[in-house]
Amino acid sequence: MKKYIVAILMVPLISIKLYSQDATISEQDLKLFAAMEDSVSRLKSEKAHYFNQLVVEDSLMNFGKRFLEIKSSNLLSSELIELDVEPLELAAYNALMLKYEEIKKQIKAVKTSLIQEELGVELYNRIKRQLRINPSFKAKYEHVIDEIRDQTI
Numbered sequence: 001m002k003k004y005i006v007a008i009l010m011v012p013l014i015s016i017k018l019y020s021q022d023a024t025i026s027e028q029d030l031k032l033f034a035a036m037e038d039s040v041s042r043l044k045s046e047k048a049h050y051f052n053q054l055v056v057e058d059s060l061m062n063f064g065k066r067f068l069e070i071k072s073s074n075l076l077s078s079e080l081i082e083l084d085v086e087p088l089e090l091a092a093y094n095a096l097m098l099k100y101e102e103i104k105k106q107i108k109a110v111k112t113s114l115i116q117e118e119l120g121v122e123l124y125n126r127i128k129r130q131l132r133i134n135p136s137f138k139a140k141y142e143h144v145i146d147e148i149r150d151q152t153i
Helices: 002-023 027-057 059-072 077-082 087-119 121-133 135-152
Strands: none
Touching: 027 059, 027 087, 027 121, 027 135, 059 087, 087 121, 121 135
16 A cells, blocks of 8 residues: 555656756757758758659659649549540559658658767757647747758858
């Protein structure tokens, strides 16, 4: 019975400790996090532009129009028949989607590597948690990220 009482009494202490850990995010940590997020955001933008160029340059995709039509069909055979999608078009679409998945994996690998090597998973998670629950912390982050973006322009 004493174990249960002690355990119940420890819960507030544990939550106070967790809260204090969240509160110890330094300005430098926030800047590092913002720089990392900005870097990943720029990488996503570059890769999106690259992928869009692949779609537009594919002669079977009609400057991207056919790609969008096939994509909107959700690859349902009835809709593909209705759109009169040729096997070569479908093969080109599938090849582009494989490239898209490869790009997504590359971005995820870069972000994971940056988190682990530059920031640390624990700090990353603390910052993400504070961004969700603390509006003033989020405002501070947005100010820092705006400064970083202004410097890179």
